[in-house]
Amino acid sequence: MRRKLAAGNWKMNGTGAALEALKAIANAHPDPAVDILICPPATLLSRAADTLSGSAVALGGQDCHAEPSGAHTGDISAAMLADAGASAVILGHSERRADHGETDARICAKTRAAIDAGLVAVVCIGETLHQREAGRTLEIVSGQLAGSLPDGITGNEVVVAYEPVWAIGTGKVPTLEQIAEVHEALRAQLLGRYGSETGHAIRLLYGGSVKPANAAEIFAVPNVDGALVGGASLVAADFSPIVKALENA
Numbered sequence: 001m002r003r004k005l006a007a008g009n010w011k012m013n014g015t016g017a018a019l020e021a022l023k024a025i026a027n028a029h030p031d032p033a034v035d036i037l038i039c040p041p042a043t044l045l046s047r048a049a050d051t052l053s054g055s056a057v058a059l060g061g062q063d064c065h066a067e068p069s070g071a072h073t074g075d076i077s078a079a080m081l082a083d084a085g086a087s088a089v090i091l092g093h094s095e096r097r098a099d100h101g102e103t104d105a106r107i108c109a110k111t112r113a114a115i116d117a118g119l120v121a122v123v124c125i126g127e128t129l130h131q132r133e134a135g136r137t138l139e140i141v142s143g144q145l146a147g148s149l150p151d152g153i154t155g156n157e158v159v160v161a162y163e164p165v166w167a168i169g170t171g172k173v174p175t176l177e178q179i180a181e182v183h184e185a186l187r188a189q190l191l192g193r194y195g196s197e198t199g200h201a202i203r204l205l206y207g208g209s210v211k212p213a214n215a216a217e218i219f220a221v222p223n224v225d226g227a228l229v230g231g232a233s234l235v236a237a238d239f240s241p242i243v244k245a246l247e248n249a
């Protein structure tokens with residue numbers, strides 16, 4: 001049985017004052033029936049770790065370099081994230097694919113580095129609107145999944161987040177049938193590549209305009225094991241109902 005995961009991606013949002021929101025999320029869920037992960041900007045990680053000490057909320061980074069150390073100005077290694085208090089890292093988010101030209105191969109190398117540093121890799125994939133309208137959704141996400149995940153992983157080392165690019169920050173959400181179709185295809189692909197144990201154990205998140213109002217219906221879709229939430233994870237009053245919907249799913 002896969003443990004469900006409510007993950008928040010704060011993106012490039014939050015200074016010290018945002019730790020209050022983190023505290024409010026932790027206080028609202030002292031003993032959650034699901035995993036909770038918040039990925040603040042790297043500048044907040046160690047303070048967030050202090051804020052969350054003793055709580056059930058885990059912390060993650062939003063990217064890491066594939067190398068463990070070296071001459072890479074501005075970059076952060078997986079081990080540095082772990083040292084700052086992270087237990088996970090988001091990799092291959094569409095905003096990084098678009099803003100930084102990240103390829104599947106680069107994301108795959110980062111995923112390997114994250115796992116080697118003991119982090120859970122939350123690997124993001126998703127089609128653009130143009131690709132969906134061209135009927136290429138399954139081809140695109142399946143290519144991204146194949147290219148972004150390394151061989152030889154176990155089911156608790158990786159989480160896959162399906163985030164249609166056109167649903168991110170837009171208020172637009174795929175139909176439940178569309179989400180089901182993609183998640184079913186991803187599950188089948190994971191089973192085919194990694195076998196039954198790992199293929200069944202890897203959690204599949206949906207991301208893109210998840211809000212309190214639509215969370216319950218999305219969480220009822222087969223093979224949706226939780227959500228990767230952007231905007232609604234910045235405010236405890238929005239994120240908490242999403243966590244509760246997942247607990248009740």
Ligand SMILES: O=C(CO)COP(=O)(O)O
Binds near residue numbers: 163167170210228229
């Ligand atoms: O990109 C996302 C999470 O990684 C989703 O963002 P929104 O929830 O703001 O649409």
